[in-house]
Amino acid sequence: MSGVELYANELINYAQEHPCLTVIFVILVLKKLFNLFKRGKSLKDEVVFITGAANGIGRSTAIRMAKLGAKVAIADIDIKKAEQTAKEILDLKQRAIAVHCDVTSIESVNKATEFVRSHLGNPTILINNAGIVSGKSITELSYEAIERTFKVNAISHFYTIKAMLPDMLKANKGHIVTIASVAGLGGVSKMTDYCASKYAAVGIDDSLRNELRQQKSAVKTTCVCPYYINTGMFDGVSTKFTFLLPMLKEEYVSEQIVEAIRYNVPIIMMPRIMYLAIFLKGLLPTCAIDIIGEILGLQESMETFKGRA
Template sequence: MDTFLNAGVCVVRALFCWLESVVLFFVPAHYRMKSVAGDVTLITGGGSGIGRLLALRLAKRGARIVTWDVNVEGNDETVRLIRAAGGEAHAYTCDLSKREEVYKTAERVKREVGKVSILVNNAGMVIGNRLLEIPDKLIEKTFEVNTLAHFWTCKAFLPDMIASKKGHVVNIASLAGMQGMSRLTDYCASKFAAVGFHESLTVELKVGGHDDVHTTVICPFFINTGMFDGAKSTVIPFLEPEYVADQIETAILLNKEHVIIPGYLTPLFFFKLVLGYNTLFEIAYALKLTDVMEGFQGRKWSPPVPLMNGAGSRTSHNGSASPPPSEHK
């Protein structure tokens, strides 16, 4: 009897959630947006690109911005721009590939600025080589920045969000975290992991009764920020940073849980399940979507770590590891 009762309750709750989403669909977004005024908002990789654009937008809405980046000049420039516009911003130099540095910098932020209520995990890096050409250390670095850093930042700031019953964790992943691509084995794997992290964290918070701590994962197509210089797509155009920043801002204000940018690509993942892998691959191959990374150049630099698999690698970053210049999605 209890089993049937529980099943009935689940059906009713699921139906209520569905009806709620239908009703809210017809309510103008402006009336559904939350206020972020006064919220301490930490954005990793905020020294340029999407991180900077998002920081500027949220600052205009009254958020108190904290930007983390290894690019000191870029980080300071973001703060200068926000303060010039009348907002509040604070810059901290932090290498997200180093766990203890993340924890130490987090304590400084809490002590000097206050408890973080909105966390945006934006920093990331891409190598852009085939698996057998990527030095082992850079594969590790990719996961340290694109995936593991999310664990450290969340462990640093989630307790305060839960205690205050207010918070929002935003993970900037990628469409490459939902579909594998050539020359992106490490990047795709790290972004798949970021999406999985988001989904598991979301369930964990809901099961724990912490519905007042929201989560959002953003999965955009390639963006024209320089991170993927040289890559080309003849069918799906690269996204403009301003457009992506607008979409992320809206997602945060509406507490959306999963956002694909551009939205018209969402049905592709339904087709992935229905058509099967081989069919979808043939379609992608015909449209040359499998060749997007063939001309990739990214930012060239000399890796600061010992190479275990041969010569140097081309790579792009967005404020994640200390040696290279900062780049953002």
């Protein structure tokens, strides 16, 4: 028997022993091949409104989209940093403006939307990226901190969507992106407020996608669910098995976000092993999932949390 035949037999035996893993692997490969032959939509002249775009993945996504020809609104509560990010884009000979936006304020969101309309045009892509994390146990959280986490991470999405979706529906064109988290798919110790708010963000996206489908609208949605990212927001967190659950790089995440927008991908999870994790969560009993989480060190990950200075 040749080496190729031996290798083929090993693959067949593995597939028979691990059918679930094989199915997931095949789906991911087919999806990648499909995208290779499918032409992604152009971002040229799209008007992109990104909240929390002065720092982190919001900033890197804004720069990446501007390089592809989009007109980008850097919306952030920190207007000085927003102006710095806009200047970086302008220095690249691309188009961008900075706009002050407190996503917890309906008035501020509406004012920012009107400012962008008057300078760039109606937003055609909305990226709800602004987010905060407390990193405290539930007994240590103040009521004010809990409410603010929900306002920034979830309720603000209603404000921005209601401000920009009507124009998208009229044009029958647009894209709404929700930057959620794998924390919106499974709970983690010392993140009760954060996880709950991200569960809400995932729910908003899920319901909105179906609402748009029901209306036969061409407006698309994408939900982004990454693991910890090295932006500074989760500075100090520990990850036990980095080969399985690495700290994600900011540039990689922003690249995946832009690719998901261009190919109208409804939901993406990073790293890819999270697809398997969510599959197992629905398959295995809760006690088994809890034990796996402990083995992987997930429930200890926030013990060393410091956060952005």
